[in-house]
Amino acid sequence: MAKVQTPKPVRGTQDIFGEEQERFQHVVETFERVRRLYGFKGVQMPVFEPTAVFARSLGETTDVVSKEMYSFEDRGGDSLTLRPEFTAGICRAFLTNGWQQHAPMKLSAHGPLFRYERPQKGRYRQFHQLDAEIIGAGEAAADVELLCFADQLLNELGISDGVTLQLNTLGDAESREAWRAALVEHFSDHQAELSDDSKTRLAKNPLRILDSKAPNDRVIVDQAPTIDAYLTGEASEFFAQVTEGLEACNVPWTRDSRLVRGFDYYRHTAFEFVTDRLGAQGTVLGGGRFDGLIEALGGQPTPAVGWAAGIERLGMLLEEMPSDSVELAIIPMGDDATVRALSVANELRQSKFSTEMFGRGKIKKRMAKANQVGAKAAIIIGDDEIASGKVQFKDLKTGEQTALDISQVIEKMWDLRFSEDLDSLGSDIESLEQEVAQLGDAD
C-alpha cells in the first residue's frame, strides 16, 4: 500500500491556535466593546457575493479585480467572489434591504476576507479584518466620530505607542479632478526621470506615483503639487471641520499630503494609522470617505465613510497575552475517585470556577500539570476522601493542604480570587504613584 500523503494547508491560510488565538480573540473582543460605546450596530455579512458587487465598486478592469479576487462559478453558473473587503458588501446590503430608511447607519463587522496575494508575515490569503462604516452621513462630524472610535480602539488595545494617524483630504470631485490634472502635468514633465513602474502608473493611476518607493521618484514627488491649492472652498472647509473636531477630541494626527486612495469613489478624508514596528506592512488601520461608492452600485448618491483594520496585524502589536488559566485542578486517585472527582468538578464549574481534572499518569505528573496550567489550588480525592466526604485542598502557592468539604472549597476559592484582585489593584496603584512621582520630577 502506498503511504497516504497528508494534504497540505492552502498557501496563505493559517491555523490560529494558542497564544495567537488569544491575541486574535482579544482584538475582536476589544473591538466589540468599543464599538458599542460609539453606538455602532454589528452586522453579519455573506462571505461571498455576486462578483458584480466587487467588480462594480472597484472597477471592472483593475488589477485587484482581474488578478487578486477569488472568483468562481457556482453550480448554477453564476459568478461569485469570496469577499475581498467588507465595504462593497455592506453597501450592497444597504441598497438591497432598503436600509436608507435607517440612515445614517453606523455599522461594524469583522471576519475573514480573501485576496490572492503573495503571503508574508501579517499578510495572508485568508485574513481577518475589523470594519466600521457610517453610511448616509455627509457631515464632517461623522469622520471625526469614526476616527475617535479608531483612536480609542488602538488605545484600549495598548498599541498606540509608535502609531501615528496620518491624515489627508482628497477634496470633492472638482478638487480631486483639478489636482489629478496638475499631477499628471507635473509627472509628464518629468517622465524621463521616472521609474518604469511610475511611467505605467502615470497612465493607469497617477495618484499612486505619490507613494512610489523608488528613490528617484521621491525627488519628483517632493516637488509635486499638493492638493491644497486645488481645494474648493467647500472642500477645504470640510477638511478644516475634520481637523478641528480631532483637536477638540484630543486625537493626535499628522498631515500627510501624499496619502491617497486607489479608487475614484473616495472623497475628502483619507487616513491611515501607521506603525514603524511592522516593516513594509506599516498600516494598521486605514480608511476614508467614499461618497461615490453607493452610486457606483446603482444607488442614489449617498455619502459614507469608514475604516478597516487587519486583526492579525493588530494582534502582532499586542503585548504578550496571558493564556486562559485554569483556577482549580482536580486530581483523583483510583477509579472510584474518578467518579467522585467528576461530580466535584461539575459542582465547582456550576459555581463559576474554571476547573480541570487531571486523571492520567503518575500523581507527581498530575501535580506538575496542575502547576503548569496555573491552577491556584489542587483538589486531591482518594479513598480516604471518599469515605470522609471531604477533599484535600492544596493551595499551590503556599503549599498548605487541608481537608475541606465542597462549600468550604468554594469559600476558600472566593477568598483566593479576592486577594488576587486586591494584589493587582495594589500594583496598579503603585505604578500610578510611580507615574505621578515621575511627572513631579519632570517638572
Next chain:
RNA sequence: GCGAUUGUAGCUCAGUUGGUUAGAGCGCCGGUUUGUGGUACCGGAGGUCGGGGGUUCAAGACCCCUCAAUCGCCCCA
C-alpha cells in the same frame, strides 16, 4: 507577477573543504521519590535532513526542478 534569504527532532539551532551509527539546549516520557508540584541528578523515546531528480565509490552539504516561510518590489479594496 518579480527579486533575495531560509528550510536539519515538538521548539530554538549546531553540523568544518562531500567521508562511517546526524548532534546540543529546551520540551516530552521514565527513574531516584509505591497518595502530592515548582529544584537537582540519572536514563529514554523522538529525524522522510521540506519534496523530487541528478553528479559521485560516497550527498544534510554540490547541481537542477519544485513546495513553503521570511524580506523587499508590484498591488493595496
